[in-house]
Amino acid sequence: MKRVWAVLSFVMIVVLLTACAAPTPQVVEKVVEKTVVVEKPVEKVVQATVVVEKEKVVEKPVQVTVAPPNYGKVTILSTQANPVEEQEKMRGVVLKAFPGKPEFVGMEEPALIDRVLAEAKAGKGSADVLISLHGTYPTLQAADALLDLSDLVPTLKDRNIPEAFMKLGKLGTDKQYYIPVMQATYIMAANKKALQYLPAGADINALTWEQLRDWGKNITEATKDKKLGFPASDKGLMHRFLQGYIYPSYTGGMVTGFKTKDAEAMWAFVKDMWQYVNPQATTYGFMQEQLLSEEVWVAFDHTARLVEAFKQKPNDFVAFPAPKGPKGLGFMPVIVGIAIPKTAPNPEGAKQMIRYLLQDDVQISILREIAFFPVTGVSYPGFVTVGIRMEGEAVSKQAASPAALPALLPVGLGAKGGEINKIYRDAFTRIVLKNEDITKVLAEEGANLQKLLDDTGAPCWPPDPPSKGACKLQ
Amino acid sequence: MKPKRRANLEPYLLLLPSLVYLAVFFAWPMVQAFGLAFRADDGRWTLEFFRRMVGDAAFWPAMRTTLLLVVAIIPLQFILALAMALLVTAGLRGSGALIYFYALPIAVSDLAAGIVWFSIFTERGYLNTVLQGLGLLDRPFIFLQYGATWSLIAIILAEVWRATSIVFVILVAGLQGIPKEYFEAAEVFGAGWFARLRRVTLPMLRPSIQVALILRTILAFQVFAVVVALTGDGVKVLASEAYQWYNQWRNLNVAASYAALILAISLLSTGIYLRALRTRAEAMAG
Numbered sequence: 127m128k129r130v131w132a133v134l135s136f137v138m139i140v141v142l143l144t145a146c147a148a149p150t151p152q153v154v155e156k157v158v159e160k161t162v163v164v165e166k167p168v169e170k171v172v173q174a175t176v177v178v179e180k181e182k183v184v185e186k187p188v189q190v191t192v193a194p195p196n197y198g199k200v201t202i203l204s205t206q207a208n209p210v211e212e213q214e215k216m217r218g219v220v221l222k223a224f225p226g227k228p229e230f231v232g233m234e235e236p237a238l239i240d241r242v243l244a245e246a247k248a249g250k251g252s253a254d255v256l257i258s259l260h261g262t263y264p265t266l267q268a269a270d271a272l273l274d275l276s277d278l279v280p281t282l283k284d285r286n287i288p289e290a291f292m293k294l295g296k297l298g299t300d301k302q303y304y305i306p307v308m309q310a311t312y313i314m315a316a317n318k319k320a321l322q323y324l325p326a327g328a329d330i331n332a333l334t335w336e337q338l339r340d341w342g343k344n345i346t347e348a349t350k351d352k353k354l355g356f357p358a359s360d361k362g363l364m365h366r367f368l369q370g371y372i373y374p375s376y377t378g379g380m381v382t383g384f385k386t387k388d389a390e391a392m393w394a395f396v397k398d399m400w401q402y403v404n405p406q407a408t409t410y411g412f413m414q415e416q417l418l419s420e421e422v423w424v425a426f427d428h429t430a431r432l433v434e435a436f437k438q439k440p441n442d443f444v445a446f447p448a449p450k451g452p453k454g455l456g457f458m459p460v461i462v463g464i465a466i467p468k469t470a471p472n473p474e475g476a477k478q479m480i481r482y483l484l485q486d487d488v489q490i491s492i493l494r495e496i497a498f499f500p501v502t503g504v505s506y507p508g509f510v511t512v513g514i515r516m517e518g519e520a521v522s523k524q525a526a527s528p529a530a531l532p533a534l535l536p537v538g539l540g541a542k543g544g545e546i547n548k549i550y551r552d553a554f555t556r557i558v559l560k561n562e563d564i565t566k567v568l569a570e571e572g573a574n575l576q577k578l579l580d581d582t583g584a585p586c587w588p589p590d591p592p593s594k595g596a597c598k599l600q
Numbered sequence: 601m602k603p604k605r606r607a608n609l610e611p612y613l614l615l616l617p618s619l620v621y622l623a624v625f626f627a628w629p630m631v632q633a634f635g636l637a638f639r640a641d642d643g644r645w646t647l648e649f650f651r652r653m654v655g656d657a658a659f660w661p662a663m664r665t666t667l668l669l670v671v672a673i674i675p676l677q678f679i680l681a682l683a684m685a686l687l688v689t690a691g692l693r694g695s696g697a698l699i700y701f702y703a704l705p706i707a708v709s710d711l712a713a714g715i716v717w718f719s720i721f722t723e724r725g726y727l728n729t730v731l732q733g734l735g736l737l738d739r740p741f742i743f744l745q746y747g748a749t750w751s752l753i754a755i756i757l758a759e760v761w762r763a764t765s766i767v768f769v770i771l772v773a774g775l776q777g778i779p780k781e782y783f784e785a786a787e788v789f790g791a792g793w794f795a796r797l798r799r800v801t802l803p804m805l806r807p808s809i810q811v812a813l814i815l816r817t818i819l820a821f822q823v824f825a826v827v828v829a830l831t832g833d834g835v836k837v838l839a840s841e842a843y844q845w846y847n848q849w850r851n852l853n854v855a856a857s858y859a860a861l862i863l864a865i866s867l868l869s870t871g872i873y874l875r876a877l878r879t880r881a882e883a884m885a886g
Contacts (some may be wrong), residue, residue: 555833
């Protein structure tokens, strides 16, 4: 009997082990030689019934089976479009017309970084294409894990990607390490019920932060509820509000003015405003949820984290630019870049994927499906729903404001890009939530920030004035 | 031929796969984590990361909350589980079904449990809806706000609901292992229910209590998913800090220091339990 149990448990362990081993990603070693016949969908924009293939004219209506080039299996690791529905849209719509076999794998950023670094270390990989925020790439480039894409740049000239964006993709070197593929930013959204409480004389498209506070105050006085909302949970992007919006608006920069008198005044203001922010904000991750449930009426968040509200109830919400402060309208453009790891098994297919994603119709389809805005010069308003158009207008108004002060994501911190977020979040927690002394907290967190800058030698980045050597706090 | 030698080798052969599994997936990563926590990039041993962890603004609040949760949750769970176990083994009608009912939360993942409790306690959650419906509140009460005692109470409730069942199952198994003769003998000598509980049940249950306490305490120091699901960034515990340092702030060394600290505390508490609840050999002999 004992033996039976022993054998049984042995079998169990073997089964468990094999079960654990099973899902390891397959490493593609051979180029797919089989030519797959793919049905080429007819362009949606042009209602053509005739498809010209070289000299041969095929007079077959609607659908034609042709044999386009096949770029084989292209594995995409992406930190963007990660929620299940968005992944499905990427697979089912955005990537559908790619001539090859795209495989879209959604991942959290740390997992993606760890996997690419491990593949680089092993000298052998399975990922062909990476899609991630600008901030992911310095870490990967520091480990020499990214392919130089400079040869691709001339072929993308006609895409009209802004030069400033392309420059970001060089990561401070003279080589192109990623190509910008889509963009987003943070804006404000409000329930139309809140509009009646706007402070007298305030223009929703040119608010000041003080007016936003007064708006919140008016709402609280009228409804007894605290209806301003910020994404201050661990999943929320509160640190971007601090780094890219309120700091530049009050100090003109993100880093250099960290502990100045202007910064102290700013924190005093944030504390003041926080009286009218829903006290459950430390559980808020995506503000669209609280907007839709009407737990808050006025919220700040990433365009992709507000879009569901505009999509589901376009008549209930308005989108508007972030307010401005004494030093201007600080805002943060978010650039999503596409890169190829050095260990990509199918680099040719990967490059084709980059070209594919930058096509005008694919750029529009990205906007329509996952609400990231095009980086190319394509004009989209005719192709998207009202909700997305509202967001788009707010985004343009924000960028075009005469007071605009674009703030880049932290650059040049390499693998320590995450720790700077902690410093801003900690300052917020201590000053606003725990009511600690502003000057003392700024001195302590400022020392942490200076140490981080010194350790990495990161020079100042916009909107702070350029520095020689490591950026210095005032 | 040589059946004896084969028989001697067999257990080890059968143990081998699990040993390999443990070595590859537990022991080696653990060694690596210690390396991360105590070695600088250039390979020298350092306490820099440990100091950074302790000096961090979030460290002491996280430590305090974790200890507070352990102190609040474990006695509560233990008393509840004991009461439930005694009820089930009392031989009432339908107590068989009661076992399944009590054991059910084991099957729920802790994250799912956290989300369920979040939907109860959130501003527009079930609790507020019910209280408003009964006319006890005229507007939603915000339980999960930063720094409020209510967030802690919500965590304690969720944890008690979720993890009492594991203590319960262990205690039921222990109770069923106590021979009836002891109770009968005690009864003959005129021991009442409470005396039987104190003089027979609890001493006989000691090994089970030990296992249950060790298991629960270790798990309580690792409490994470429920806290994060319920309060987001509102309440910090040791494990959530480890996760944040790894996941958000991307400092693997400090994250590993937190992990090492949690391991050290768990080992320490296990040691204390093993000493305090030592079972005497004669007690086992029965």
